[in-house]
Amino acid sequence: MKKIALTTLALLAISGCNDSDKKKSDSVANNYTGIWDAPAYGELIEINSDSSLNIYRYTPDICWIEDSLSSVDIKTLETKIRFYDSTNFIERFDDYGTSDFHAPGTVFEKQEQLPYICQSDNLIDLVNLELEPLQTFDIIKNIYRHHYVDFNLKNINFDQLADSIRINLSDNSSQEDVAIALYQILSPLEDIHNSITLDNITLSSKNKPLYTDIIRQEFATTTGLPFSFEEDELTETQLGNYKQHASNRINKYLEGISYFEPEDKPVQVVAGGLISWFINEGIGYINIGAMFGYGETNEEQLESINKIMQDFIEANVNSSAVIIDVRTNFGGHDFISLAIAQYFTDSEMHVYSKQARLDNGFTELTDVILEPLETETYFNGPVYVLTSASTVSGAEVFALTMSALPNVTTVGELSQGAFSDVLDWEFSEEIKISIANERYVTPAGDWYEGLGVPVDIYVPFFEFIPDSVDEPIDPAIAAVIADLTN
Incomplete structure (x- = not known):
């Protein structure tokens, strides 16, 4: 099985303008020239000797050119792709992180020619396409x-x-x-990563209700509205009542966390509110609200999340345990999840493997290896990861990764069960679809799609906490404290 180490994925360095560098650049250009196929993703990249580039999307029945560039230079190309194992394979990584640190990308194999369906006489014309x-x-x-x-x-x-x-x-x-x-x-x-958009109407279905769905269902039940109500269908009074109900429910959840916050130190809120953290009673708590939104580019996001995690880990050097809360994290980028996880191991770990649907089977498994940081900035004490059915996608990849580490205990509910990257297909502004086409499996080979990452300590999430409770501490945090004191 192929392995990807997530710390030192270096691209070929091509720079300068002397003769030897020029020859090296030409050689690499010749190697990149050709037809590159990723059949599990229905995608082809054609790099021509005149430096033009075409990207094709295809099924066994149809093929079209999705994008074209009249000229692309090697330096630009290598911000998006790299050779993978040999010059017969390339990996496109630009959607998966940076050149130095990324989750498994899309691997393309070199072909002698375009498949029959993608040859010029058989292409469909998306620009003038009028489908019945x-x-x-x-x-x-x-x-x-x-x-x-x-x-x-x-x-x-x-x-x-x-x-x-x-x-x-x-x-x-x-x-x-x-x-x-x-x-x-x-x-x-019932997969949140499957969706269809026609004429600006987007339809999808979930495996489990999110906490936002629970709020909606509660309000619908008490008011007699259908569960599928839209906010623009409500009267002004109904809309006000709905927003108040949502605010009350979310505040009740936040109160359970705030009860554990220290009284003498402020809570650290960073990344525009995406992350907040504090230390109390020798326990560090960090709430990570998303696995995206930390910068305009992947490089900026990685730099930002590393700075946040370094500050958090350094502040917790003497903490007895750390709690990581991703119960309301709807996901984002796998590389952000992996970057965070690096701060909780001091040794190389196989954390999960990944493959994509291909015909009636799957592509070869790619093992994802989490490597320790080169610095001493890590926490290898007890770590508790809080999850729920509202832990989705990239946040589930984080939970899956963390559960492979020996110092981690998972607490809460099983996650949503939607791990796959989204495979997008766009025919026009009016017709778009997304598909879950990948399997994420544990080092032992367990596949949790549709089930969610299992928990070591089960604690229901987003249930009502009676106002009569004197100490309404969050039940999951209470479970962590109980586990630490046993």
């Missing part, structure tokens, strides 16, 4: 059929389901009819 309703349904259905991670997760016969829904459509159907039909094939998959 049945064509739209069939194209999107087939992309899901070829790329969705595993229909057996929900015991779904996808072809049978799709055929039973398609018979209700015709070329006289409206786009709304098509959207509803597509939602009917997507909804049973």
Whole structure:
């Protein structure tokens, strides 16, 4: 199995203008020239000898050029791709971190020629594409059929389901009819990473309700509204009552945390409120609200999160334990999750493996190896990671990573169960889809898609805490304290 070490992924260094450097640049340019294919992602990169570049998207049935550049230089190219294992493979990493630190990217293998479906006579013209309703349904259905991670997760016969829904459509159907039909094939998959956008209507379904859904359902139940109500459908009074209910519920949750906050020291709030932390009774607590939003570029985000974590770890050098709260973290970038996790190990660890759906199987597993920091800035005492059903995507990758470390205990609820990166397909501004096409598995081979990361100590999240409770400390924090004192 291929392995990616996440600390020293160096690209080929090409700079300068003397003759030897020029020859090296030409040599590398010749190596990059060619057809590069990532069939599990339905993507091709064509780099031509004249430095032009085309990006294709394809299924076995259709192919189109998604983007083109008339000229690309090697220096720019190598901010996005690098050779992987040999000159027969490249890895595109720009969506996954920086050149020096990134999560597993998309790997492309060199091919002799474009597949038949992507040759010029067979390409579809997206600019002038006018799809009939049945064509739209069939194209999107087939992309899901070829790329969705595993229909057996929900015991779904996808072809049978799709055929039973398609018979209700015709070329006289409206786009709304098509959207509803597509939602009917997507909804049973119950994966937050699957979505369909038609004419600015985005449809998706979740595996478990988020805390925001719980708030909505509570309000709907007490007012007699349908669970699916939209805020713009409410009267001014109803909207005010709904916002007040949401505020009360969130404040009740925050009160449970604030009860544990120190009285003599301010809470540190950083990154525009995405992260807050404090130390009390020898225990460090940090709430991480997202795995994105820490800068304009990946480099800025990595620099920012490293500075925040260094400050937190240095402040906790004498702490007996650390609590990391990601219960309301809807996710973001895996590389942010991995960057944070590095601060809690002093040895190299295989934390998870990853692969993508390919035909009727999967690509080769890629092992993700978490390496210790080169500095002494790490905490290897007891660490408690708080999770819930509202711990989603990149935050789940963080929980999965941390659960592989020997000093970590997970507390709370199983996470959402939606680990995969999102595979996006865009036909136009009006037609877009997203698909979960990847498996994230533990070093032991366990796959938690649709289930969520297991917890060592189960504590329900976002339940009402009676006002009569004298010490309404957050139940998960209370469970941590109890575990430490046992």
